[in-house]
Amino acid sequence: MKVQKRSALLAILLTALAAAAMPGPARDTPADTGTETGIVGIRMAQLDPDYWVERQKQASKVVLDRDAIATQNVRLQENDPSLHDIEGLPQTLDGAQVKAWVEALSQRPDKTLYDETGKEGSTRQIDKLVANLDLKDIPDTQVTRYGLITRRADLRTFPSRVRVFSEPGNTDIDRFQESALFPGTPVVIAHRSRDQHWWFVVSNTYAAWVEKESVAEGSKQQVFGYAGKTPYLVVTGATAHTVFTPEQPQVSNLQLEMGVRVPVLADWPADRLVNGQHPYASHVIELPARDKDGGLVLVPALLPRVEDVSGDYLPLTRANVIRQAFKFLGERYGWGHSYGTRDCSGFVSEVYRSFGVQLPRNTRDQAVSPALNRIAFSPEDSHDKRVAVLKTLQVGDLIYIPGHVMMVIGQEQGMPYVIHDTVGISWRKPDATLERAHLNGVSVTPLAPLQFNDTQPTIDRITSIQRIRP
Numbered sequence: 001m002k003v004q005k006r007s008a009l010l011a012i013l014l015t016a017l018a019a020a021a022m023p024g025p026a027r028d029t030p031a032d033t034g035t036e037t038g039i040v041g042i043r044m045a046q047l048d049p050d051y052w053v054e055r056q057k058q059a060s061k062v063v064l065d066r067d068a069i070a071t072q073n074v075r076l077q078e079n080d081p082s083l084h085d086i087e088g089l090p091q092t093l094d095g096a097q098v099k100a101w102v103e104a105l106s107q108r109p110d111k112t113l114y115d116e117t118g119k120e121g122s123t124r125q126i127d128k129l130v131a132n133l134d135l136k137d138i139p140d141t142q143v144t145r146y147g148l149i150t151r152r153a154d155l156r157t158f159p160s161r162v163r164v165f166s167e168p169g170n171t172d173i174d175r176f177q178e179s180a181l182f183p184g185t186p187v188v189i190a191h192r193s194r195d196q197h198w199w200f201v202v203s204n205t206y207a208a209w210v211e212k213e214s215v216a217e218g219s220k221q222q223v224f225g226y227a228g229k230t231p232y233l234v235v236t237g238a239t240a241h242t243v244f245t246p247e248q249p250q251v252s253n254l255q256l257e258m259g260v261r262v263p264v265l266a267d268w269p270a271d272r273l274v275n276g277q278h279p280y281a282s283h284v285i286e287l288p289a290r291d292k293d294g295g296l297v298l299v300p301a302l303l304p305r306v307e308d309v310s311g312d313y314l315p316l317t318r319a320n321v322i323r324q325a326f327k328f329l330g331e332r333y334g335w336g337h338s339y340g341t342r343d344c345s346g347f348v349s350e351v352y353r354s355f356g357v358q359l360p361r362n363t364r365d366q367a368v369s370p371a372l373n374r375i376a377f378s379p380e381d382s383h384d385k386r387v388a389v390l391k392t393l394q395v396g397d398l399i400y401i402p403g404h405v406m407m408v409i410g411q412e413q414g415m416p417y418v419i420h421d422t423v424g425i426s427w428r429k430p431d432a433t434l435e436r437a438h439l440n441g442v443s444v445t446p447l448a449p450l451q452f453n454d455t456q457p458t459i460d461r462i463t464s465i466q467r468i469r470p
Contacts, residue, residue, distance in 0.1 A: 039437055040427040041446035046417070049326035052410040056395060059319035063396065063469045066356070069316065072468075073358045075371040077204075082365035084202050086146075086188045087224055095140045098190045101207045102200055105178070106133050106158055111166070113175060118168030129158045134194035145189040146223040147201070148288040148296055152255050152340070153214035155179040155206055159198030172423075172440075173335040178208045179346070179361055180337030182257050183287055186223045187215060205361040216288050218296030226288065226298065229263035233283060236354050237308025238327045242301045243282060245275035250289040251301035255340065258324070259353025262287065265300055274300050281305055313356035316468070318395040322409050324351045325419045328442040333421050344405050347421040347442060348398055351407070357468055366466060367400035373467040386459050390416055390447065396468055399447070401461040406447065415448040426451045 034040040037047075045051050053059050064072070077083055108130055113121045155178040163174040181187070187201035187210075198209045235256045242254040252275075256262065268274070268284040282302035289299045303309065308327075314320050328351075334341035342350060345366055349359045360366045368374070375389060393399070393416045397408040406418035424438045427449040434454055439445075450458035 039425075039439075039443075039445060040435070040449050041417075042444060046444055047329065049323045052322050052395070052417075053319045055410050056318045056322075059322075060317050062315050062317055063321075064316045064355075064357075066313075068470065069313075069356050072371060073356075076358055076360075076369065079370045080360055080365070082205070082360045082362070082369070084188075084204055084207065086186065086202055086204060087220075089144055089188060091144055092141045093144050093188075093190060095138045095142070098138050098142070098200075099135060101202060102133060102135060102138075102191060105208055106130075109164075109175075113164040113166065114168045116163055116165075116171055121164060125162075129160055129162070132159050132194045132198075134192070137194070138191055144220075145217060146220050147187050147189050147199075147215040147217045148223055148226060149181045149183055149185040149187060149210075149214055150216050150250060150288050150290055151183055151214050152257070153181050153210045154337070155181060155208035155210055156198075157208065159193035159195070159200075159209045172333075174338060177336035177338050179206050181206075181210065181214075182260050183254060184226065184260065184262060186227055189215065189217060204358075212294070213290070215294075216290040216296035217294055218288075222296055226263070226286075227261075229286070231264045231266050231311070232261050233264055233285065233303065233309045233311060234313050234354065235260045235262075235308070236310045236314060236324070238331065240303060240307040240309060242285075242287070242303055243275075243277060245277065245302070247275040248289070248299060248301070251275075251287045251299055254287065254301070256303075257342075258327070258350040262303070268300065274302050277302060283309070314354050316355040316357065320355070321351065321396040321407075324354050325407055325409065328421070329419070329444065331421075331442045333423055333440045333442075342421060344421045348405055348407050352468060363400060363403060363405045366398065366405060367464045369466065373469065375465040375467070377462050377464060383457065383460055386462055387415075389465070390459065393465065394467075394469070398466040398468070399462055400464045400466070401452075401458060402463065409444065412446070415446065417444065417446050419444050426453075 034042050036043050077085060109126060115121065157176040157178055164176055165171055166175060181203055185203055187203045189199050190202055191200040197212055199212050199215055201210050235258055238258055240256045242251055245252045263286040265284040265286055268279060274284055279302060282304050285301055285303050286298050287301045289297050291297050328347060332339055332341050333343060335343050337346055345361060345363045352359055360369055377386060391414050393408045395408055395410060399406045406420035408416045409419050410417050421442045422439050424436060425445055426434050426436045428451060429435045434451060452458050452461050
């Protein structure tokens with residue numbers, strides 16, 4: 001028996017020594033290998049927003065109040081060169097300015113592009129696209145015209161629905177898709193295409209081509225008056241949809257994105273139908289539509305009371321940032337807001353818009369905006385310096401690498417976890433080879449183990465961090 005006991009004790013000791021000799025997790029890397037989800041560092045519990053909210057010491061404390069947000073928005077409009085002050089434009093537009101807007105976007109492609117079948121685009125096809133810009137017909141001066149977007153409208157590089165791609169078979173990223181504008185967005189109508197089907201419009205955040213049928217033209221007073229109407233509702237869900245109605249197709253089953261603000265017709269008579277339906281189970285809202293000549297009219301529509309909306313912008317708290325971001329979890333990635341969804345910069349913009357915070361549209365502009373609290377990195381900054389900064393990040397901080405943005409949702413093991421709308425991530429497996437996960441949607445991931453390629457960690461590609469806080 002004594003021999004058996006000594007053998008058992010020896011076995012336990014050897015096991016303990018072997019465990020102590022095993023290497024721990026790589027520097028800055030979460031210990032969990034992602035066996036539960038297939039994604040490094042991620043357990044199922046971490047896909048619940050409450051997991052991250054409960055780890056915040058002052059989750060419900062207001063980070064920026066309404067006045068501070070308004071001040072920041074003014075600073076953004078005044079100091080960020082990527083934004084357009086369309087309300088402040090003169091009564092007449094200079095032709096050179098209009099041409100500069102168009103040419104800044106609609107540049108003739110200098111690389112081979114492919115259609116959805118994998119066929120190369122021809123010179124003749126490109127010539128037709130360029131000709132449809134009709135640059136020679138831009139007048140020397142023109143009266144400034146205004147409009148409201150009436151439906152979710154794609155913004156295009158060229159006045160065309162033709163989808164083009166960088167390589168055959170990769171049809172997710174349409175290189176002519178720029179962004180999207182949402183119902184109620186004010187625009188300046190600066191130019192029209194040769195075929196008369198497209199308008200070149202300038203919004204506060206973007207200038208691009210949009211289908212003419214998506215814009216209702218009105219006076220400056222009508223357009224900007226609509227944006228300031230009260231009372232109003234703010235969409236606080238990922239999306240909301242108006243009620244289907246055959247009586248008024250323009251406002252039927254209309255998709256409204258997070259942060260979109262719509263006027264409420266609060267004095268609508270309780271017994272008066274809206275587009276053939278009793279209004280008691282819905283909010284009666286007012287939306288822009290086109291009359292038979294393309295002019296602006298405002299019409300009533302129903303927004304079901306079950307939709308995720310609020311009577312005002314949400315308080316900017318850490319808890320609300322987390323919960324708003326998680327409402328998109330699992331949504332398909334949509335380059336330039338294609339697929340009726342959004343991309344990485346659109347995702348963070350819409351989360352923050354639900355608090356009334358405005359951001360530039362693209363990552364390249366968000367990352368360097370002088371109106372935000374920026375921490376800049378240079379290529380010479382060491383890995384250790386970057387890690388030291390990352391350990392200080394808080395919920396809502398935005399991390400930028402070239403072409404991508406991630407939002408911090410909390411810290412574990414001294415390093416941030418992020419939520420981001422991403423095509424995919426890579427990390428190193430225990431055998432040191434790279435693993436690639438094609439996420440293609442809004443995802444929660446750790447930051448520390450991510451690799452850009454076989455030699456460079458994602459951390460070493462960070463260009464800046466923007467903080468939406470004092």
